[in-house]
Amino acid sequence: xxxxxxxxxxxxxxxxxxxxxxxxxxxxxxxxxxxxxxxxxxxxxxxxxxxxxxxxxxxxxxxxxxxxxxxxxxxxxxxxxxxxxxxxxxxxxxxxxxxxxxxxxxxxxxxxxxxxxxxxxxxxxxxxxxxxxxxxxxxxxxxxxxxxxxxxxxxxxxxxxxxxxxxxxxxxxxxxxxxxxxxxxxxxxxxxxxxxxxxxxxxxxxxxxxxxxxxxxxxxxxxxxxxxxxxxxxxxxxxxxxxxxxxxxxxxxxxxxxxxxxxxxxxxxxxxxxxxxxxxxxxxxxxxxxxxxxxxxxxxxxxxxxxxxxxxxxxxxxxxxxxxxxxxxxxxxxxxxx
Amino acid sequence: xxxxxxxxxxxxxxxxxxxxxxxxxxxxxxxxxxxxxxxxxxxxxxxxxxxxxxxxxxxxxxxxxxxxxxxxxxxxxxxxxxxxxxxxxxxxxxxxxxxxxxxxxxxxxxxxxxxxxxxxxxxxxxxxxxxxxxxxxxxxxxxxxxxxxxxxxxxxxxxxxxxxxxxxxxxxxxxxxxxxxxxxxxxxxxxxxxxxxxxxxxxxxxxxxxxxxxxxxxxxxxxxxxxxxxxxxxxxxxxxxxxxxxxxxxxxxxxxxxxxxxxxxxxxxxxxxxxxxxxxxxxxxxxxxxxxxxxxxxxxxxxxxxxxxxxxxxxxxxxxxxxxxxxxxxxxxxxxxxxxxxxxxxxxxxxxxxxxxxxxxxxxxxxxxxxxxxxxxxxxxxxxxxxxxxxxxxxxxxxx
Numbered sequence: 001x002x003x004x005x006x007x008x009x010x011x012x013x014x015x016x017x018x019x020x021x022x023x024x025x026x027x028x029x030x031x032x033x034x035x036x037x038x039x040x041x042x043x044x045x046x047x048x049x050x051x052x053x054x055x056x057x058x059x060x061x062x063x064x065x066x067x068x069x070x071x072x073x074x075x076x077x078x079x080x081x082x083x084x085x086x087x088x089x090x091x092x093x094x095x096x097x098x099x100x101x102x103x104x105x106x107x108x109x110x111x112x113x114x115x116x117x118x119x120x121x122x123x124x125x126x127x128x129x130x131x132x133x134x135x136x137x138x139x140x141x142x143x144x145x146x147x148x149x150x151x152x153x154x155x156x157x158x159x160x161x162x163x164x165x166x167x168x169x170x171x172x173x174x175x176x177x178x179x180x181x182x183x184x185x186x187x188x189x190x191x192x193x194x195x196x197x198x199x200x201x202x203x204x205x206x207x208x209x210x211x212x213x214x215x216x217x218x219x220x221x222x223x224x225x226x227x228x229x230x231x232x233x234x235x236x237x238x239x240x241x242x243x244x245x246x247x248x249x250x251x252x253x254x255x256x257x258x259x260x261x262x263x264x265x266x267x268x269x270x271x272x273x274x275x276x277x278x279x280x281x282x283x284x285x286x287x288x289x290x291x292x293x294x295x296x297x298x299x300x301x302x303x304x305x306x307x308x309x310x311x312x313x314x315x316x317x318x319x320x321x322x323x324x325x326x327x328x329x330x331x332x333x334x335x336x337x338x
Numbered sequence: 339x340x341x342x343x344x345x346x347x348x349x350x351x352x353x354x355x356x357x358x359x360x361x362x363x364x365x366x367x368x369x370x371x372x373x374x375x376x377x378x379x380x381x382x383x384x385x386x387x388x389x390x391x392x393x394x395x396x397x398x399x400x401x402x403x404x405x406x407x408x409x410x411x412x413x414x415x416x417x418x419x420x421x422x423x424x425x426x427x428x429x430x431x432x433x434x435x436x437x438x439x440x441x442x443x444x445x446x447x448x449x450x451x452x453x454x455x456x457x458x459x460x461x462x463x464x465x466x467x468x469x470x471x472x473x474x475x476x477x478x479x480x481x482x483x484x485x486x487x488x489x490x491x492x493x494x495x496x497x498x499x500x501x502x503x504x505x506x507x508x509x510x511x512x513x514x515x516x517x518x519x520x521x522x523x524x525x526x527x528x529x530x531x532x533x534x535x536x537x538x539x540x541x542x543x544x545x546x547x548x549x550x551x552x553x554x555x556x557x558x559x560x561x562x563x564x565x566x567x568x569x570x571x572x573x574x575x576x577x578x579x580x581x582x583x584x585x586x587x588x589x590x591x592x593x594x595x596x597x598x599x600x601x602x603x604x605x606x607x608x609x610x611x612x613x614x615x616x617x618x619x620x621x622x623x624x625x626x627x628x629x630x631x632x633x634x635x636x637x638x639x640x641x642x643x644x645x646x647x648x649x650x651x652x653x654x655x656x657x658x659x660x661x662x663x664x665x666x667x668x669x670x671x672x673x674x675x676x677x678x679x680x681x682x683x684x685x686x687x688x689x690x691x692x693x694x695x696x697x698x699x700x701x702x703x704x705x706x707x708x709x710x711x712x713x714x715x716x717x718x719x720x721x722x723x724x725x726x727x728x729x730x731x732x733x734x735x736x737x738x
Contacts (some may be wrong), residue, residue: 085699092704093395113702116395134594144593146514151682151696156410160421171514171595172411173605174696176682184685187493188513189604191594231395 025097025229025236027284029070034078037063038096041177044202045310046102046122054078058309059100061299062121062227065243066098068298069291083177084150088113089167091230098240099228102196118241120226122310123322123331125219126132126158127197129204132214133257134191136139139218143168148190150178155195169288175239182206196223201316235286242285244291248299248334249274252325257300273338281337292337302332357540403701404429410696414603416550425697432689433714439609439688440646440675440718446614447674448667451621456651469622476619482680484616489608489684496604499595508588510596513604519586520600529576530583537572541565577612617674624666628659655662660733668726672719679715689714 023042029035039047047057055077064074080096091099094113102124103109105117128147130136139162149155151174156214163170173190175181182203185193187271195203197219203212227244229237255263263276272278276289283289301306306323307313324330358367358625392399408428411421416434419427457469476484493513497503502512510517541561548559577583589599632655640650679690698704 085695088699088702089704092395108700109702110396111396114392114395142594144597145593146595148685151685151691151699156696157421157700160409160411164421170411171413173413173603173685174410174687174691175685176691176695180683180685183490184493187490188498189493289381 006299025233026070026239029097031261033071034076035063035067035070035098036078036080036096036100036241037066038080038082038087038099039063041083041179041256042102043102043178044205045198046202047079047081047100047318049079049081056309058121058305059227060264061309062100062244063098065247065295065299066240068294069239069243069287071244072288072294074298084322085176088115088228091115091228094230097236102199102225103228104196104223105226106154108228109228114231115228116231116237117226117228118237119244120224120332121244122198122225124196124198124223124225126155126194126221126223127200127219128216129185129193129200129213130191130216132212133181136216139216139220140166140168142170142192144170145191146171146173146189147192147194148173148175148179148181148185149194150175154221154223159194162220178203179206196225198310198316198318201318202310205315218338239285239287242337243295244302245334246274246295246337247302247305248325248332248335250292250296251303252327252334255292255301257296257304260296264290264293367672387651390423392705398701398703399469399706401706403703403706406701408697408700410700412692414606414687425693425701428697429689429693429710432687433550434694435687435692436675436681436689437718439606439613439678439681439686443610443613443617443674444671444677447609447617447621447670450614450618450672451625454618454622455625455629458622459629460721473619473622476615477623481612481616481677482683483610484679485684486524488612489605492604492608492611499591502591508586509589510589514595514601515604515607516602517596517599518602519588522587523585524585526577526580526634527583529580530573533572533576534569537568540568603683603686605681608684609681613674613677617670617677620670620673621667624663625659628661628663631653631662632658657733661730662732664733668723671722671726675718676715676723 037060039055039057042048043057045057047055047059049055057321060079063077063079067077068074080090082090082096082099082101087099087101087103088109090096099115100121102122103117104124109115128139128142130142136142142163143172144291147170149159149172150203156172157175159170159172173181173184178195178199181195182193184190186207193200193203197215199312200215204213204215207213227240229240253263254269255274264272264277266272266275269278273281274292276282276291282291285291288294295312300308303320303325306320310316310318311320320328320330322330323332326333347647355364355367358364358370389399404426405424408425409421410428412419412428412431413433414527415431416438417430419431454469454472456463458473460466460469496511496513499510499512499514502510502514502517504510508519537691541564544561544565548561551557551559573583587598589596589601591597636654636658637650640654641647645653678688681688682691682695685691689711694707698707701707
């Protein structure tokens with residue numbers, strides 16, 4: 001882990017000039033023929049490789065959608081698994097073009113890292129998991145507990161704030177990777193494991209007896225997770241941002257992976273703008289006119305991607321909740337494509 | 339006719355020429371100067387380039403962040419720390435944790451190394467085979483694997499706090515670590531320490547006096563009963579006058595964990611164990627090589643003087659072997675310190691974990707933080723080397 005950050009740091013120090021000079025990320029990606037995408041190291045539902053090495057997950061689908069929009073081929077992605085603490089350095093150094101690795105959008109990250117968030121792929125919040133046998137029903141009963149956590153995340157600060165705010169004592173044990181933290185929790189070193197709620201559900205599946213563990217009802221923080229791109233290339237920023245908006249818009253308009261070809265023939269002015277049969281919105285982004293149908297054909301609309309990876313159609317079975325569309329009780333909302 | 343003794347020509351200029359330019363003279367000096375200038379230019383370019391590009395991309399640079407509030411907790415600190423302290427404090431906490439595990443690791447690694455080496459050289463067949471097996475097993479397995487093994491083995495073997503193993507109801511061993519009563523100073527504390535110091539100094543003076551008597555007149559004075567009497571008696575006397583020096587805060591189970599008392603966390607135990615057994619195996623080989631490098635005539639000469647094997651080793655062989663042992667031993671000490679950064683795998687809050695880990699990802703200032711961390715390890719290594727060189731210089735001086 002250390003050597004990776006070291007190499008990346010040196011790369012940042014020595015190689016930034018290359019990046020700054022060639023802000024044309026789209027051109028770089030096209031010339032390379034591959035999108036380089038930073039993802040997690042194995043978080044079911046968001047980014048995890050299967051036994052054949054195929055990556056799946058919501059974060060992974062964002063990468064595939066961007067690749068589909070550029071190349072009309074969702075497989076033209078090189079996935080770079082990154083730990084929480086190496087992810088920003090990898091983006092800064094230019095090793096990856098997009099960071100899509102359940103990263104929480106905060107002001108300080110937006111301003112001090114030389115990178116921008118392009119949107120919110122998943123509205124999450126931090127929660128706690130405990131063993132059922134402890135008979136704990138609320139996070140407020142956790143005074144004096146030992147808590148396992150992955151280091152290098154907003155989680156550590158939220159944890160400190162929550163326990164301090166509720167006048168509770170605790171012991172924190174911070175591990176380099178998520179798997180190490182989960183393993184220590186399972187071995188009994190900690191009473192509590194904390195991360196974002198989506199992560200808790202995903203990690204619970206990895207435990208020997210998932211049914212022996214319970215996720216507590218408290219959600220102690222706002223964790224809007226989204227992709228990031230480097231500063232200095234607004235065109236690239238727009239492409240990644242609008243790829244996600246295209247997925248949300250597709251769900252709103254009822255465009256699915258199955259009916260996309262049918263819908264493309266629609267005469268409705270709104271549909272014609274989205275599918276590029278009228279106007280050149282896609283070309284304004286630096287893409288092609290049919291960019292939306294490329295994206296939807298590759299990964300489906302936002303709702304389909306959600307269901308397949310983390311929602312009802314997956315092992316995680318997480319409810320849509322905040323992540324439902326704005327007109328269905330959630331807060332997922334895309335500015336209009338016109 | 340008196341011959342004027344000719345003054346020898348000044349050696350200053352040629353000497354300077356050789357020193358600066360080697361055998362090539364002044365032209366060599368110019369080449370060297372150009373080389374140094376080129377290096378300086380490259381270094382300047384790297385720094386200036388990084389700085390300019392960081393600014394261009396609006397990545398915050400500089401060390402201003404060190405004064406910001408850290409906002410996260412650490413579970414082992416040698417100086418008072420809370421989550422409202424600054425990153426500077428976090429840095430110090432991490433540094434001290436690294437130094438703690440290094441110093442204790444070096445101590446045990448040296449102990450293990452010497453014992454195993456002596457065991458391996460021992461005429462006892464079983465002992466030497468066990469020592470040999472230990473060395474071959476431990477030094478051929480990856481260190482990270484051993485750290486994880488000790489951590490998970492230690493954790494798996496221990497019960498949860500509610501069923502912890504208790505010793506006299508004051509020491510508790512569980513998978514949260516070893517909790518021991520914490521001494522808290524009472525009014526009698528200062529006189530107690532003072533008396534203890536006086537007794538220790540007096541005992542040392544007494545011992546030196548007896549040594550001198552032994553060497554000068556061959557008179558054997560038995561000093562230890564007096565010394566022991568003083569060391570126990572004087573502090574005891576102050577306790578009777580001023581009251582108990584400390585009171586012990588006994589840990590009690592409260593909620594999920596023990597409250598009160600001091601605690602040794604299992605991460606520390608596992609890391610120290612792994613580092614000292616691993617490095618100990620290498621030190622054992624170094625010590626063995628050192629001892630074997632001393633001519634066996636020395637051993638025989640010692641034995642023929644009627645000294646026992648232990649005394650021969652201690653007084654004759656090991657002092658001579660130290661000259662061979664010291665340089666590679668220094669390397670092992672440096673390795674142990676650097677390897678302690680593997681702590682992050684088991685959640686021990688060392689410098690790399692809390693500073694180059696959590697602090698880095700919270701502030702995103704990779705260049706500054708990695709730079710400082712590298713500088714710190716370099717400094718620790720240089721200081722260790724300097725201490726060992728000083729020790730080596732003393733040894734070589736004492737042996738003439």
